[in-house]
Amino acid sequence: MSTRSRNAVHALPQKIAALDHLRAFAIFFVFYYHYRIFPHPEWLDTPARFGWTGVDLFFVLSGYLIAGQLFKEVADTGTVKLKPFYIKRFFRIVPPYLLVLALYFFLPVFREKEMLPPLWKFLTFTQNFGLNLKTHGTFSHAWSLCVEEQFYLLFPCLLALLLYVKAGRKAFWLIPVLFAGGLACRWWIYNVLVAPAGDDPNFWVIWYRAIYYPVYNRLDGLLAGVAIAALFQFRPLAKEWVNRYANGLFAVGLALLTAAWFVTENSFSPVSTVYGFPLVSAGYGAIVAAAVCPRCWLYRVHSRATALIAALSYAIYLSHKGVIHVTQDLLGGLGLAKNSGWMMLCCTLTCILAAWLIRLLVEKPALRIRDRVLSRSGGAVRPPVSQQQAA
Secondary structure, eight states, rough: EEEEEEEEHOOOSEEEESHEEEEEEHHHHHHHHHHTTTOOGGGGGHHOOOOOOOHHHHHHHHHHHHHHHHHHHHHHHHOOHHHHHHHHHHHHHHHHHHHHHHHHHHGGGGOSSSOOOHHHHHHTTTHHHHHHHTTTTTTTTGGHHHHHHHHHHHHHHHHHHHHHOGGGGGGGGGHHHHHHHHHHHHHHHHHIIIIGGTTTHHHHHHHIIIIISGGGGGHHHHHHHHHHHHHHHHOHHHHHHHHHHHHHHHHHHHHHHHHHHHHHTTTHHHIIIIIIHHHHHOOOOOOOOOOOHTSSSSOOOOOOOHHHHHHHHHHHHHHHHHHHHHHHHHHHTTTTTTHHHHHHHHHHHHHHHHHHHIIIIIHHHHHHHHHHHHHHHTSSSSGGGTTOOOO
16 A cells, blocks of 8 residues: 555545535435334335434444544543543534424424323433333434443543553454344344244334333444444554455445345344344444545545535434424425425425524534533544534
């Protein structure tokens, strides 16, 4: 590898456009997957069926970005500063979340379904445990935020503990151990708790509650992101190799996702349950690892549109179901068919507009407050490179 290419690998720009593209893709994939619970054009069902995996792409991105931030701090200082980390996470996540939560609890017209889980589950980010879609399906998509918040809470503390006991290189083996533990956990839960209910008409509810939502079953994507960050930070030769073959690795990621499409065609099957999640995470992991390297074709593509959608992705994620519900009710009352393509386009635009307002009125002021708090506490005001758009 030339000196110029090697330097490019280790001196990445402040903002990596490829991550914006992936984040924009992920939010639209999730958006149109969820759009199918509302009246929608029939043709949407097939391409949007795999949209649930957009959440797993978010998990890979979060694992990579957050772990990359913390690993860089370890490499630079040998420590992890928990207080600045949690301040950044609080002001990035909580203010817009509380706004949307208030809309759900105080404006019943915003609710896409009838029942909300208890407020304390939202406030403690534990809604993903015991979630029953049939009885408490409103704002159910917040389960994935709960998974990420639990990761944000525990991972820095685990990293600090590993540094304290001087685990060193042996700590990396925790990643494959946890990965294998996820496989074993899903296999056991499926066979002991889910399969016996195969004849129950609410089998799908049981599967989602026991398999899909709990954090211990959904670590695959986060672990994939953490593994990429660890290799790139502490094994520079690994990143040089990935950079050399970035486009090939990107193609491998697409092939793995194609295989996952067929493996997960029946989401409730034992094969899909045990192996589908890691297969999806491996596919997206390969794509993310390739995309952050300068030789990858996606790295060299720049787009203001995807940069905007990436910036709005968290607000879109929080608010899209409520906004779709309100938009369809309003425009449906004016005569626009709810299952039409025009209605879907209008809902897409209103969701982007609502997210822009949340970012303007809540997210940006919260980030300015965050900067003031960090400056008073002596923390870094600007997030490091690897924290780009971490949600």
